[in-house]
Amino acid sequence: MAGVDLGIDLGTTKIIIYRYGKGIVLEEPSVVAYHTKTEKVVAVGHEALRMLGRTPAYIRTECPIRDGVISNHLFTEYLIKEFVKKVSKSFLIKPRIAICIPSAITDVEARAVVEAAMSAGARKVYLVDEPIAAAIGAGLDIAKPNGQMMVDSGGGTTDVAVIALGGIVASYSMRVAGNSFDEAIVKYLQSEYKLAIGTSVAERIKKEIGCVFEPTAEVTTTVKGRNLVTGYPEQITINQMELFEILRPFAAEIVMGVRNVLERTPPELTGDIFENGITMTGGTSQLKGLDKLIEENTGVSVRIAENPRDCVGIGTGKCFDMLDDLKEGFTRASTYIH
Numbered sequence: 001m002a003g004v005d006l007g008i009d010l011g012t013t014k015i016i017i018y019r020y021g022k023g024i025v026l027e028e029p030s031v032v033a034y035h036t037k038t039e040k041v042v043a044v045g046h047e048a049l050r051m052l053g054r055t056p057a058y059i060r061t062e063c064p065i066r067d068g069v070i071s072n073h074l075f076t077e078y079l080i081k082e083f084v085k086k087v088s089k090s091f092l093i094k095p096r097i098a099i100c101i102p103s104a105i106t107d108v109e110a111r112a113v114v115e116a117a118m119s120a121g122a123r124k125v126y127l128v129d130e131p132i133a134a135a136i137g138a139g140l141d142i143a144k145p146n147g148q149m150m151v152d153s154g155g156g157t158t159d160v161a162v163i164a165l166g167g168i169v170a171s172y173s174m175r176v177a178g179n180s181f182d183e184a185i186v187k188y189l190q191s192e193y194k195l196a197i198g199t200s201v202a203e204r205i206k207k208e209i210g211c212v213f214e215p216t217a218e219v220t221t222t223v224k225g226r227n228l229v230t231g232y233p234e235q236i237t238i239n240q241m242e243l244f245e246i247l248r249p250f251a252a253e254i255v256m257g258v259r260n261v262l263e264r265t266p267p268e269l270t271g272d273i274f275e276n277g278i279t280m281t282g283g284t285s286q287l288k289g290l291d292k293l294i295e296e297n298t299g300v301s302v303r304i305a306e307n308p309r310d311c312v313g314i315g316t317g318k319c320f321d322m323l324d325d326l327k328e329g330f331t332r333a334s335t336y337i338h
Helices: 045-051 073-087 107-119 130-137 178-193 199-209 240-263 267-276 290-298 308-322
Strands: 005-010 014-019 023-029 032-035 041-044 059-062 096-101 124-129 148-153 158-164 167-174 220-227 233-239 278-281 302-304 335-337
Touching (some): 045 073, 107 124, 130 158, 130 167, 148 267, 158 240, 167 240, 178 199, 278 308
Parallel strands (some): 096 124, 148 278
């Protein structure tokens, strides 16, 4: 059997595995459930996510990847191993694996990613910068000298980059993304309404009525949670205007990141970007009004890629087509062979 190539989007909230020639073969939450006394993993992915907030005291759930980097090496290794095993049961040859990483990752963090993949059974591991993977997944031709600007905003990080000739010309990575918005909603409801909710409820609220550009008080949603004063279940109604005040500061940070990169972009490429526009990928790109906010503050047109959530995973898998073309984006952190 011929060798198999896998692209892995090691996201803060979910892991996507793309098999070269087959498409996306796995998409699961990056969550681990483990026994606190034995430290033994009892569930991963969807199964572990279903346990979130519903487990006895001795079972805990953890997201071992935070802000786009590995916070718990052992659990991440287990996660990758289980998922690779799931999609490679019939493989006779160990797969080559490409993993996307935030553009501002340190060498120590990069080494942790590589070791986790090698332990999972890879024969060779490539690291590809997230903006490069996002651009390929969005269908952009990055090998040309024509400048392209990417804003990839996922769960843990937002990466902004200008790409030309297969490499990154200017970039900026910030730990402001979907999780930041969710946590802000949780804190707001606790302080303003004394209502306790989980991050999954906060994410639903964000998707339903979250807006960072021209909100309206007429758009509302109901929220169920536990009253922190009485301890009883309670239901309240909140509107889009309330959330706007909470979410806008984080959206403003993303806008500042985009402006930061534009200011450092060579003049020769600035004209290309004005002509080509800015392409947004990642789940947070779908937050209502974020594209319009960036457009208004930069004067550059913004488009959201098709299937923005999957762009990085698809692009990471398709990188094997471009081993010769990709420069910094594919080889910056080196290739590791077992």
